[in-house]
Amino acid sequence: MNQELMTLDFWQDTVIYEGKAFPIGTLACDALNVPADTIAKMNEHCEKINLLLGLLNAGQDIVIVDNLYNSSPKVIDRIERITGKRPVFVEADCCDRAAMDRLFSDYDITGVIHFAGLKAVGESVEKPLLYYRNNLDSTLTVLEVMREHNCHQFVFSSSATVYGDQPAPLYETAQTGGCSNPYGWTKFMIEEILKGACRADLALSVVLLRYFNPIGAHESGLIGENPNGIPNNLMPYITQVAIGRRERLTVFGDDYDTPDGTGVRDYIHVVDLAEGHLCAIRYAQAHTGCEVFNLGTGRGVSVLEMVHTFSEVNNVPVPYVIGPRRAGDLATVYADPAKAKQILGWEAKKTLADMCRDSWRWQTRNPSGY
Numbered sequence: 001m002n003q004e005l006m007t008l009d010f011w012q013d014t015v016i017y018e019g020k021a022f023p024i025g026t027l028a029c030d031a032l033n034v035p036a037d038t039i040a041k042m043n044e045h046c047e048k049i050n051l052l053l054g055l056l057n058a059g060q061d062i063v064i065v066d067n068l069y070n071s072s073p074k075v076i077d078r079i080e081r082i083t084g085k086r087p088v089f090v091e092a093d094c095c096d097r098a099a100m101d102r103l104f105s106d107y108d109i110t111g112v113i114h115f116a117g118l119k120a121v122g123e124s125v126e127k128p129l130l131y132y133r134n135n136l137d138s139t140l141t142v143l144e145v146m147r148e149h150n151c152h153q154f155v156f157s158s159s160a161t162v163y164g165d166q167p168a169p170l171y172e173t174a175q176t177g178g179c180s181n182p183y184g185w186t187k188f189m190i191e192e193i194l195k196g197a198c199r200a201d202l203a204l205s206v207v208l209l210r211y212f213n214p215i216g217a218h219e220s221g222l223i224g225e226n227p228n229g230i231p232n233n234l235m236p237y238i239t240q241v242a243i244g245r246r247e248r249l250t251v252f253g254d255d256y257d258t259p260d261g262t263g264v265r266d267y268i269h270v271v272d273l274a275e276g277h278l279c280a281i282r283y284a285q286a287h288t289g290c291e292v293f294n295l296g297t298g299r300g301v302s303v304l305e306m307v308h309t310f311s312e313v314n315n316v317p318v319p320y321v322i323g324p325r326r327a328g329d330l331a332t333v334y335a336d337p338a339k340a341k342q343i344l345g346w347e348a349k350k351t352l353a354d355m356c357r358d359s360w361r362w363q364t365r366n367p368s369g370y
């Protein structure tokens with residue numbers, strides 16, 4: 001039985017097929033002709049569920065693996081509610097060599113999408129060893145087990161933070177390294193590991209997806225980003241302030257060299273991100289070697305623009321104060337997304353208003369998270 005190992009962050013609740021995004025509730029099972037069964041490893045947040053749900057809907061046998069460090073097993077219930085099928089869930093860690101070996105032994109895995117990694121810039125500055133250990137160890141473990149089981153396709157969730165502090169827009173040909181935080185260094189190191197692995201193993205096919213700032217949720221409001229504890233990232237913090245779980249947002253600095261002085265980022269809807277992954281899977285199946293793509297919109301949005309847009313779109317106040325800069329933060333980061341459009345046929349379609357609306361729907365339907 002052919003399997004495709006996918007480690008998913010369940011941001012997604014829309015399946016992308018043949019370049020079209022299907023809100024998961026409307027996906028016809030026969031719309032997806034996915035050849036292999038799939039094993040999915042849940043990652044920090046329940047984020048890329050669309051991909052998983054869509055493959056489920058296509059009749060794939062899914063095994064979800066997650067260490068639940070920063071996610072909830074209740075997502076499985078939501079998956080079943082959305083698709084009518086309950087995937088097998090295995091609580092395990094991608095760093096657990098024996099567990100990964102068992103997975104590859106139990107299933108004939110044809111490819112891996114690896115999202116398992118810690119991803120908060122601020123937290124990585126406070127806990128660098130945790131980030132190096134988890135992000136590097138999980139990747140090396142999965143790669144070694146893949147090799148032992150003759151599995152050659154690997155799509156990696158990388159990050160714009162590998163570009164370090166360089167003028168935007170950022171092109172895939174830009175120099176990488178010079179990262180401003182340990183999180184970014186882990187992604188840079190993993191990219192270098194993968195490039196070297198492809199030079200040594202000509203059968204290996206690697207796609208590096210450099211995410212910019214994924215936000216949003218599925219239009220059903222059933223699944224969304226629900227970090228444990230105090231949110232490190234902007235959007236979940238905004239939604240928790242708006243719903244009343246937190247008193248106010250602290251804007252980390254308004255003295256950057258940006259139009260309004262606050263940090264500028266390239267926010268991308270998780271649905272668009274899902275589509276980028278399906279395009280990447282297909283690319284990996286048809287090529288060998290290592291290829292890198294930016295997954296961003298090409299548009300920079302400041303913290304205050306995000307706050308005001310969120311308030312206006314959802315007609316809800318977001319109290320905030322201006323605080324000091326956060327260690328590791330950069331002023332302006334946004335993508336040039338042309339390569340993904342040219343080679344993968346992918347581009348982001350959702351607007352900032354869509355991201356704010358969908359994030360808020362998730363939070364209002366889940367005031368305390370899962």
Ligand code: WQD
Pocket residue numbers: 119120121122158159160161211212213214232233234235237249250251252253262263264265303326329
């Ligand atoms: C965004 C902006 C903050 C929180 C993210 C992911 C990382 C990677 C890169 C994918 C910054 C400001 C935030 C708050 C604030 N993505 N902010 N108050 O740091 O760009 O990193 O994108 O791999 O995984 O974490 O995102 O959401 O933390 O910050 O003012 O309470 O919002 O200073 O300008 P960041 P973020």
